[in-house]
Amino acid sequence: MVTNSCSFEDVDKLMQSLELVIYVPTFVFGLVLNTLALTVFCVVLRKWNESTIYMTNLALMDLLLLLLLPFKMHAIKHCWEASKKLFCSFLESMYFVGMYGSIYTITCIAVDRYIAIQHPFRAKDIRSPKAAIIVCVIIWCLALVATSPIYGFRDNSDKPFHCFHGFSDKGWSLALIGSLEVFGFLLPATVLMVCSVQNIRTLRQSQKQSAKSRAGERIMYSSLCAFLIPFTPCHLGIFLQFLVRQGIITSCQSQTSIALFVQVAMCLANVTCCLDAICYYFIAKEVRSSRETFRLSISQRRTTSTSEV
Template identity: 30%
Template sequence: MFTRQMAPEITPCPRAIPGEKITINNITYLLIHNATRSQLNSVVTVRLIPCLYTLVFLVGLPSNGLALWVLATRAEKLTSTVFLMNLAAADLLLISVLPFKIFYYFLGNNWPFGEGLCRVTTAFFYGNMYCSVLLLTCISVDRYLAVVHPFFSRSFRTPAFAACTCTAIWLCAAVLTLPLILQQQSYPLYRANNTLCHDVLPRNEDDGYYFYYFICLIACAFLAPLVVMLFSYCSVLRALLDNGKRYAYSMKLTALVLFTLVAFYTPSNVLLLVHYSSYHSKLHGNLYISYMVSLAISTFNSCADPFVYYYVSEDFRDKVRRRFFNHSKKTTTSLKTSKETLPQKSSKDLLV
């Protein structure tokens, strides 16, 4: 039995490469143009992208794992510590699904793990990525309150309040990615041995659904947090500049944090917006390969977080050295993260 469900050419595609549905013996396949298939099998897709994910996995897994262990077992439980622990956990969860994507791309865009794991991997990937963005936003607000309004915020900047905030963020991330769990994400490719996961979707199915979903995701989990972070960090930089050279090191770190956020997360979200604003892009999905590369680059933020927020701290490095390289010297001093969640070069650089 052969059934071909062809959508009109004018029908736009959801956030993916467009495919036409073909049903053979009750199995639904997707048909894509040869040019698009060659793009999916290009060196960029089957070599560059999985190599980028492999690098993120090899660097991010040990660095975030060690950071989470030190924060959980050796750090004083301050507001900043709670946010940083959750950030490390979100980065680790994102990194944990990368091996599936690595195998998928190295196998030539072939998903051998089943529909259920495709949905879970896709949801975990986007959910923890945007969860990290929301946690970084909370860290920036916490820093802003500690530096700009230290006395006003002292009463409610508590570890308990930070824990409640993190719980709300995790629930929000789960709600934002729930639609990815509820929708079919993997389809076999017609006349090929490939099963695609999330990268090719039916042209005439759930166009409006995905349009509103990803626009909402970008607005709520990237654009709004970015505005808040820009305001917070610019306010922090202004406050530091008013205090002169004493805080030169902290100003450099604040600028570095802001730079990494914009550099890693902006390209993929901008390409996604361009995809939806261009009728030709929605029709043919010609920006999607570039989007896939930018999405891989955005995961490098999970590698940068430990070094920007943890390992630049002299206290943090000292605690790691004592734990792994100096067992004979015992210490009862607890590791303190900066009260404004900004890692410091030394204690003299504390802002509050």
């Protein structure tokens, strides 16, 4: 395990200021954008298809993560009493529910698009708003179950502690970190990239791209950005910190660099709450376009029937 010979005071002091610089704008803009997205999907558009259901679920996941940022900002400079460890574990669990719930919701959006584009005839039997709701409920349940071990990551010390920091050795076991990296990142990242690449290739090979297919392509690009940009450095940092905690990386200079990298990466992972707004925009545009097309077709039918009379 990691030795105590290295000092991380400089890293902690730097992060106390840097985390606030990242968290404050992320909280403000993320709260506005996700609240606006829920308003658009639930009040303005009110068209509950598969895309809007997944996007609503993604906005709820992002809001859960955002509402926990004030607690993280408070924990940066303030120690909590030992009596608040259970409450802290609950907040930490909900934080990771929001993070990994977002990861799997973005992945499900890519799979849903893959089914619709690659298997359009079977899609009518597989895709439905009811199926999308069931998938979203499963994501919430799995995220809650998968994050439950966090309640055992705090030691039994009566000393004050910093919430969201300083997990015990139980939180850095090989089985736990291996499962986190594989099922929390590598597997959904692989599914997302394979589905997105196949979909983009199919859309580009079509002789004539419609406005809807172009919007679908933009949604896939935005999903890739919202996934890879914040979550890749985050999980790379977790893996490197795991090597430190296992005593594989022993250099003090390397340990301090990794400590700084993983904390900055975890901060930037929260930026996904703002990047997801790109997906919201293209989904809303796609839904609005489909509604206008439907209204135009109805109008043309009425005009044709009137002229025949």
